Amino acid sequence: MPDSTVAADRNVPYAIRAYAPERLIDALRKMYLIRRFEEGAEDSYTRGLIHGTMHLSIGQEASAVGACMALTDDDKITSTHRGHGHCVAKGADLGKMFAEFFGKETGYCRGRGGSMHIADVEKGNLGANGIVGGGIPIAVGAALSAKRLGTGAVTVCFFGDGANNEGAFHEALNMASIWKLPVIFVCENNRYGMSTSTERSTAVKSIADRAAAYSMPGERVDGNDFSAVTEAVDAAVARARNGEGPSLIENVTYRWRGHSKSDRNRYRTKEEIAQWQERDPIARMAAMLKEHGITDDEGIAALEKDVEQAVEEAIAFAKDSPVPRIEDATRDVHTPKVAA
Amino acid sequence: MNAQAGIDVREISYAQAIREAMDIALAEDDRVILMGEDIGVYGGAFQVTGDLVDKYGTDRVMDTPISELGGAGVAVGAALTGLRPIFEFQFSDFATLAMEQIVNQAAKVRYMLGGAVSVPVVMRFPAGSGTGAAAQHSQSLEAWLGHVPGLKVVQPATPEDAKGLLLAALDDPDPVMIFEHKLLYKMKGQVPSGRYTTPIGKAAVRREGSHLTIVATAIMVHKALEAAKALEDEGIEAEVIDLRTIRPLDRDTVLASVRKTGKLLCVYEAVKTLGIGAEVSAMVAESDAFDFLDAPIVRLGGAESPIPYNPELEKAVVPQVPDIIEAARGLAEGRV
Numbered sequence: 001m002p003d004s005t006v007a008a009d010r011n012v013p014y015a016i017r018a019y020a021p022e023r024l025i026d027a028l029r030k031m032y033l034i035r036r037f038e039e040g041a042e043d044s045y046t047r048g049l050i051h052g053t054m055h056l057s058i059g060q061e062a063s064a065v066g067a068c069m070a071l072t073d074d075d076k077i078t079s080t081h082r083g084h085g086h087c088v089a090k091g092a093d094l095g096k097m098f099a100e101f102f103g104k105e106t107g108y109c110r111g112r113g114g115s116m117h118i119a120d121v122e123k124g125n126l127g128a129n130g131i132v133g134g135g136i137p138i139a140v141g142a143a144l145s146a147k148r149l150g151t152g153a154v155t156v157c158f159f160g161d162g163a164n165n166e167g168a169f170h171e172a173l174n175m176a177s178i179w180k181l182p183v184i185f186v187c188e189n190n191r192y193g194m195s196t197s198t199e200r201s202t203a204v205k206s207i208a209d210r211a212a213a214y215s216m217p218g219e220r221v222d223g224n225d226f227s228a229v230t231e232a233v234d235a236a237v238a239r240a241r242n243g244e245g246p247s248l249i250e251n252v253t254y255r256w257r258g259h260s261k262s263d264r265n266r267y268r269t270k271e272e273i274a275q276w277q278e279r280d281p282i283a284r285m286a287a288m289l290k291e292h293g294i295t296d297d298e299g300i301a302a303l304e305k306d307v308e309q310a311v312e313e314a315i316a317f318a319k320d321s322p323v324p325r326i327e328d329a330t331r332d333v334h335t336p337k338v339a340a
Numbered sequence: 341m342n343a344q345a346g347i348d349v350r351e352i353s354y355a356q357a358i359r360e361a362m363d364i365a366l367a368e369d370d371r372v373i374l375m376g377e378d379i380g381v382y383g384g385a386f387q388v389t390g391d392l393v394d395k396y397g398t399d400r401v402m403d404t405p406i407s408e409l410g411g412a413g414v415a416v417g418a419a420l421t422g423l424r425p426i427f428e429f430q431f432s433d434f435a436t437l438a439m440e441q442i443v444n445q446a447a448k449v450r451y452m453l454g455g456a457v458s459v460p461v462v463m464r465f466p467a468g469s470g471t472g473a474a475a476q477h478s479q480s481l482e483a484w485l486g487h488v489p490g491l492k493v494v495q496p497a498t499p500e501d502a503k504g505l506l507l508a509a510l511d512d513p514d515p516v517m518i519f520e521h522k523l524l525y526k527m528k529g530q531v532p533s534g535r536y537t538t539p540i541g542k543a544a545v546r547r548e549g550s551h552l553t554i555v556a557t558a559i560m561v562h563k564a565l566e567a568a569k570a571l572e573d574e575g576i577e578a579e580v581i582d583l584r585t586i587r588p589l590d591r592d593t594v595l596a597s598v599r600k601t602g603k604l605l606c607v608y609e610a611v612k613t614l615g616i617g618a619e620v621s622a623m624v625a626e627s628d629a630f631d632f633l634d635a636p637i638v639r640l641g642g643a644e645s646p647i648p649y650n651p652e653l654e655k656a657v658v659p660q661v662p663d664i665i666e667a668a669r670g671l672a673e674g675r676v
Contacts, residue, residue, distance in 0.1 A: 076421065078417075107454070108453075108454065108456075109452060109453050109454035109456070110454030110455065111454070112451055112452060112453075112454045113452040113453060113454065117452035117453065119452075119453045119456065119457075121453070121456050121457055126417075126420060126421070126457075127449070127452070127453060129445075130444070131440060131444050131445070134413075134440060134441075134444060134445055136413070137409070137410045137411075137412070137413020137414050137416070137417060137441060138413050138414075138416055138417035138420065138441075138445065139417060140410070140413070140414045140417060141413060141414040141415060141416055141417020141418035141419070141420065141421065141423075141425075142417045142418070142420065142421040143417075144414060144417070144418045144423070145417070145418045145421035145422045145423045146421070148373065148399065148418075148423060149371075149422055149423070167409055167410075168409050168410055168413060168440070168441075170410075171405070171407035171409055171410025171411070171413075172410045172413065172414070174405060174407065174410070175404065175405060175407060175410055175411070175414055178405070330489075331455065332450055332451050332454060332455035333450070333451050333489050333490050334450070334490070334513075334514050335450065335455075335458040335513035335514050
């Protein structure tokens with residue numbers, strides 16, 4: 001929840017007005033953590049410690065952390081194949097995340113899921129998803145549970161621009177709207193569904209415009225501006241908690257890395273990537289906090305050092321963890337029967 | 341039957357038996373909700389939910405939009421987070437629209453998350469031909485879902501099992517898919533009142549016999565029993581097994597029967613190729629029961645064709661009683 005609703009000076013960014021300095025410093029730390037985590041994952045992949053593939057969210061940190069600011073551990077999120085950032089933002093343990101990537105028994109999914117299925121149910125993260133749009137109806141189901149059981153929880157449903165052309169997206173938004181469910185659809189528009197740009201794939205200019213078709217508010221924001229993201233999502237969360245139904249937020253952002261490890265970047269230019277790197281969400285957040293006296297260069301250097309160490313420790317934990325036993329390969333297909 | 345309260349036994353229809361199971365579940369557990377197309381005031385396309393909406397309201401007997409994929413996904417998400425949804429597909433054919441949520445999500449979420457969650461969702465699928473609804477409303481797709489680890493798939497053939505398997509499905513922590521043959525909805529049978537469950541994964545020997553084993557599913561159980569009765573006059577005693585669950589298969593019941601009779605006939609309405617009969621046959625062939633076989637295994641299944649509209653053609657593409665009699669007679673008389 002926002003710590004304050006002081007509307008004193010409109011020239012002061014929303015996040016500075018709404019959240020206490022400790023929360024903002026923690027948010028910046030999480031953004032650094034995601035960046036360093038992804039770099040650590042990429043490095044581990046290159047060293048052959050991780051097999052399969054992975055989808056890095058470097059450049060999208062403001063969207064993940066900003067959208068989770070108003071959530072508690074009781075609130076749910078559903079995530080995507082590019083979900084490491086969401087997982088960290090919702091409070092996951094980095095060691096268990098790396099252990100999962102390394103296929104270890106100590107991982108979040110005991111090595112059965114890997115990067116594309118990472119989840120942290122205790123913190124409310126119902127899981128990444130290997131199917132584009134697969135988590136959207138599931139998020140609506142979680143919101144239905146919250147409404148029916150009266151828990152007061154909301155669900156933030158993350159998905160990418162690619163998912164906005166899946167049938168599941170349209171069916172789910174329609175149902176969330178007719179049943180006025182407490183769900184916030186957060187589209188992370190990073191401009192490309194794999195190699196296909198939104199201009200080539202999507203009939204509307206702004207994905208937020210899709211909201212009109214389902215009678216819900218739709219807002220397009222600069223997804224690399226932490227404060228803009230929190231301002232939009234916090235309002236949608238408040239609306240959902242008030243029983244006023246769902247909202248659609250489009251965070252316009254950019255992934256610095258390729259779609260996955262097989263990407264040769266033939267659909268975009270180096271100049272385009274460089275331009276977006278100039279709009280680095282972390283540098284902008286750090287600058288904002290410095291400008292408002294919440295931290296300084298020394299504080300940021302300490303944060304970076306702390307994060308560096310946290311990632312190193314997480315990787316060491318994962319490396320040292322045991323692998324699953326081969327005889328357990330088919331465990332957890334079904335829930336064991338509880339003795340009556 | 342795992343009887344707990346079933347003292348009063350009445351004759352009611354298969355559809356009424358399912359409704360009674362849902363009524364019991366809705367009354368005893370607030371977490372249970374029904375979802376589906378036109379299941380509220382309309383009462384369901386086959387009048388299975390009937391007037392339950394009057395008793396439990398639209399919050400618990402929820403009409404969904406015509407959105408099978410989204411609806412199934414909402415049910416999966418709700419099951420993951422504390423509700424016990426029973427999702428009705430209007431026709432089992434529409435499962436094709438929701439395969440993503442059934443196969444990639446419901447079946448796999450528990451496994452993918454290393455056992456951190458369960459997905460206690462029940463899905464009901466009105467299936468099969470015989471209503472003149474033609475190729476897109478008459479299929480038997482249960483083997484599709486039977487191929488997916490993580491799902492349990494049942495096909496109740498009697499009103500008693502329709503109720504008992506639905507309540508067992510609701511007690512089960514994992515996704516259970518229930519295929520209900522549309523022609524059975526009006527069939528009447530003895531059904532205990534109150535709560536009881538029929539175990540998932542257990543077949544039922546509907547008729548004992550020593551000359552051959554007929555393993556059948558859903559409506560074919562009744563056709564096989566009719567055929568067995570006719571064969572009785574010829575001195576052929578067929579044992580009829582109602583498989584009831586196709587995943588997980590009741591290996592023990594089938595193998596014990598084949599060891600006894602030495603002959604196996606599989607009868608099912610779904611397209612013959614790669615169907616449940618293939619799995620049952622292979623299960624026998626891979627077991628010690630193979631040594632007891634006195635004749636090749638015979639399968640009777642649906643034709644390699646979509647279901648046609650014309651009523652005579654429609655009958656022709658799925659096994660009928662005379663087909664079963666002929667196949668069974670041939671097997672029993674050693675002409676196979």
